[in-house]
Amino acid sequence: MQNKTPVVVVLGTGGTIAGTARSASDNVGYTAAQLGVADLVAAVPALSAFNLEVEQVAQLDSKDMGFGVWRDLALRCAHHLARAEVAGIVITHGTDTLEETAYFLHRVLHANKPVVLTAAMRPATSTQADGPQNLLDSVALALTQGAHGVMVVMAGTVHGAVEVRKVHTYQLDALTSGDSGALARVEEGAVRQLRAWPPTEPVFAADKLASTLPTQESAWPQVHIVSSHAGATALPVKALVAAGVHGLVVSATGNGTLHHAVEAALIEAQAAGVKVLRATRCNDGCIVGISDSPLPAARALNVVKARIESMLQAL
């Protein structure tokens, strides 16, 4: 007889959630991405109640995340989302670039089911390991009726891909949605929804994903980040333009303002055909109102997400 229990696919990419240390009391001197995703699932007895499929897409410390893994991940997600028996997808990831992968997937997937990224701030060997509970909570969200879109679950809180960002180096509750607030909480396996599930906003048609995302990392648009700060100069912008970049995202002060030297260089770069975006370096809020700057604003996107947006627009 056919198994009708909904499937949750768990895709592994590495991170601290899969990390190991020599000592169970060592929470910082560990190596990320050591255990396979099958081991992570097997270590949580409560997960045996669910119909899970596991797949190792990558095995890395997420500081080293790259376009090749993003492409593989997007294509595996698209494949599994199209399967009628799949209720949702869980992705295990490192916290360091989690917000970037979440935003990338948000902009490339037609996520009509939950795609849930999760992570941990303590390695799997720690006495304080937070990965098992985060994994369990993610599966609960992936199985939630009516939920959809790319989300992140950590420390019992559900964040949207657009808003989520890492704000703490050490605490277990290292992510925030800022002033947008959490989407939901997961409490004892129950999902308590606080606001609407995220919209799906893919840049490309579903059948164009494989042909649009370059197979060669070097073929992805070169978009770099520069910064406006006290004493800033035109030098980084000029060097990057001379190197032939496609786009520049500037980490701007306050409500999107720029040091005059950086602004002049960016206006010149834009006139030469380089795509320029201003994103605020503030932790909260978005660039508000109409400015007289000729340089477009990334509004609510933080600097790293604005860079992904700029890259996707250039494909």
Ligand code: SIN
């Ligand atoms: C990583 O991002 O892969 C390592 C750090 C973490 O997961 O917290």
